[in-house]
Amino acid sequence: MLFLGLNKPAVWSKPLRMMSRRLVSTTKTSTTEQQQVLIAQRKNRPVSPHLTIYQPQLTWYLSSLHRVTGVVLGLGxxxxxxxxxxxxxxxxxxxxxxxxxxxxxxxxxxxxxxxxATGAYFLTFHFANGIRHLIWDAGKALTLKGVYSTGYAVLAFMAIAGTAMLTW
Structure with a gap:
């Protein structure tokens, strides 16, 4: 037996047994059976796991509202x-x-x-949030504090300017 300065022998004294087991087998299935298996597997998948693991934040709401106001104003x-x-x-x-x-x-x-009111608040929000995006494009206010402070500024502007437009 050779040790070659190792703690364990370099050559095994007993040869290892090689065992081959077939753990997976295949069966021939028709296309309709395959489709039924696929449908059954899809029923166990979560619809949108990202919606269940994240908590809603101000940025989500402002992003969604910016898109909605843009679509409504554009369609109008x-x-x-x-x-x-x-x-x-x-x-x-x-x-x-x-x-x-x-x-x-x-x-x-x-x-x-x-x-x-819908027109006034949607227009002022979309305008202010567009300015916010231009500020981000300039590389400013990209920290977490900056994102939230500009978000609250957009909401404040919308409340003040929207009310002013509505009552004017």
């Missing part, structure tokens, strides 16, 4: 623009005078204030 702009364009092209008579007359005659006061 495009619907108005396309409506006036189509009306002009086909001579349907939609103009600002007719629209204002219809609005004042048909829209109830509560709906008028709701529409104005």
């Amino acid at each position: 702009f495009f619907v108005a623009t396309i409506s006036f364009g189509v009306s002009t092209a086909f001579g349907l008579g939609l103009n600002s005078n007719n629209l204002a007359k219809w609005y004042h005659e048909k829209v109830p006061t509560w709906m008028d204030w709701t529409a104005k």
Whole structure:
């Protein structure tokens, strides 16, 4: 037996037994059976694990609200623009005078204030949060404290400027 300065012998005194066991077997299945197995496996998967392990934060809400306000303001702009364009092209008579007359005659006061408040607060929030993103693009206020302080500043601006627009 050779030790070669090692604590254990360099060559084993007994040869190791090599055992081969077949632990996995395959069976032939049809396509429909495979599909059923796949559907059963998918039922055990979580839908969105990231939503269950993270706590909501101010940044989540502001990011989501920025997207929602952008979509709502954009859709409003495009619907108005396309409506006036189509009306002009086909001579349907939609103009600002007719629209204002219809609005004042048909829209109830509560709906008028709701529409104005939605427009005012959405516009001021989206504007202020856009400025916030430009500040970030300049490489400023990227710390956790900076992100939160600019977030609260956006909310404060929205409250003040939105109320000013609404009551003006």
